[in-house]
Amino acid sequence: MTDVLDPNLDLPEQLLSLLQAAPEGLSEYALIQQLKSLNSTHIPNVPLTDKLALFRTHFLLFNALYRLRDQLWQQQSADLHISAILIELRPFQVDPQSGQQTLGEHDPLRSYYLDMANLSGIEERDVEKLLVSFWTRMQGGDEKLAALELFELQNSTETLNLVRIKQRYRQLVSIHHPDRGGNTQRLQSINKAMEILTRYYQ
Numbered sequence: 001m002t003d004v005l006d007p008n009l010d011l012p013e014q015l016l017s018l019l020q021a022a023p024e025g026l027s028e029y030a031l032i033q034q035l036k037s038l039n040s041t042h043i044p045n046v047p048l049t050d051k052l053a054l055f056r057t058h059f060l061l062f063n064a065l066y067r068l069r070d071q072l073w074q075q076q077s078a079d080l081h082i083s084a085i086l087i088e089l090r091p092f093q094v095d096p097q098s099g100q101q102t103l104g105e106h107d108p109l110r111s112y113y114l115d116m117a118n119l120s121g122i123e124e125r126d127v128e129k130l131l132v133s134f135w136t137r138m139q140g141g142d143e144k145l146a147a148l149e150l151f152e153l154q155n156s157t158e159t160l161n162l163v164r165i166k167q168r169y170r171q172l173v174s175i176h177h178p179d180r181g182g183n184t185q186r187l188q189s190i191n192k193a194m195e196i197l198t199r200y201y202q
Contacts, residue, residue: 011042011060012068016089025081025088032057055122062113085143085195112184144200147193162201169194 009017018034019026026034035043042064043057065087069080072092079090112118148154151168158164172190176182 011040011064012071014040014042015061015064015068019080019087019089023089025086027085028058028061028083028087031087032061035061052123056119059113059119062109063116063119066110066113083192083195085192085199109184109188118184143196147196150189150193151197160201162198165194165197165201 006014006017014035015031018031018038032043036045039045043060044053062082065080065082069082072078072080072089076092078092081088081090145154148160151165151172153160153165153168156164169190173187174180176186176190178184178187
């Protein structure tokens, strides 16, 4: 790996290069840090303590990841698992009976990230509401506490287990799902938190 990514490559191609060099996968934060350290010109080279810069970087990254996943599916060369916790190249799956491509689980956020209007329309005050402490704690490594705070379970007097956490997850999804008038970014954070807590409580 060179100290600078090829500036002639678009962001999906740069991401493919980094992910091929990390077969175990990378977290979103680790991937952003690698892009910044290798001087990628496709993401803002500013401190991620600025919430609007953080959201812009996150959006551009996920837009490129979904474009890359679509390209890989069309080429039938690989699948791409996309979440904040793990971004990983996986083998392309073909159904042995039909011979057709087996796509991964439907991701309702794909259309959101592929629509660049969702980036241009957001303002700093919107980001402030969406990303209160979750991203800050994620960067600091305290992912479990961040997820519990997002679920408002950090001070729970009940015994926490996966059943209780799933119950709370369903409650939050019912409130914040875009189909029910909720917010897509908030739903994304809820899904991230569920991924984290599943690992700790399964």
